[in-house]
Amino acid sequence: MGVESAFGDSWITTTIDSVLNWGREHSLMPMPFGTACCAIEFMGLVSSEYDISRFGAEIVRFSPRQSDLLMVMGTISYKQAPILKRVYDQMAEPKWVLSMGVCASSGGFYDNYCTVQGIDDLIPVDIYVGGCPPRPEGLIEAILKLQEQRIARQSVLTQPEDAA
Numbered sequence: 001m002g003v004e005s006a007f008g009d010s011w012i013t014t015t016i017d018s019v020l021n022w023g024r025e026h027s028l029m030p031m032p033f034g035t036a037c038c039a040i041e042f043m044g045l046v047s048s049e050y051d052i053s054r055f056g057a058e059i060v061r062f063s064p065r066q067s068d069l070l071m072v073m074g075t076i077s078y079k080q081a082p083i084l085k086r087v088y089d090q091m092a093e094p095k096w097v098l099s100m101g102v103c104a105s106s107g108g109f110y111d112n113y114c115t116v117q118g119i120d121d122l123i124p125v126d127i128y129v130g131g132c133p134p135r136p137e138g139l140i141e142a143i144l145k146l147q148e149q150r151i152a153r154q155s156v157l158t159q160p161e162d163a164a
């Protein structure tokens with residue numbers, strides 16, 4: 001059955017933002033930036049038990065140029081800070097950042113001279129997931145919230161220039 005016969009004389013209207021955001025929401029390409037134990041929990045998230053492909057975030061990429069969701073998992077030292085910033089800068093717009101666990105989000109219990117006390121000192125963070133480590137259910141909820149609260153509300157008119 002073609003579109004014409006299915007809808008008769010009816011028309012469907014939408015906006016460019018709705019169509020683009022719908023596509024972006026459900027085709028996330030996460031890049032894991034794992035430095036410590038939280039990265040182990042990420043393996044559970046992408047495995048068949050929790051299966052983030054159900055939520056449109058299946059295709060894990062290890063190149064910043066092919067990713068739009070940077071997932072930072074673990075302690076970030078000041079020595080690693082320029083590397084994280086470089087990886088973030090290499091990602092094309094639009095892009096989002098998820099901070100997984102207390103170490104990435106605030107330094108956690110590594111309150112010392114060599115640990116960054118939260119990656120938002122280095123790069124903008126869209127969503128934080130608490131826990132040590134966060135459970136996969138918490139990460140799934142964070143991805144859903146990111147889709148609903150951030151990606152679905154974007155506008156092509158307000159995105160950075162290289163987002164087009």
Ligand code: SF4
Pocket residue numbers: 036037038039073074075100101102103104108131132133134
């Ligand atoms: S939050 Fe806990 S599990 Fe995650 S990297 Fe820090 S110590 Fe490891």
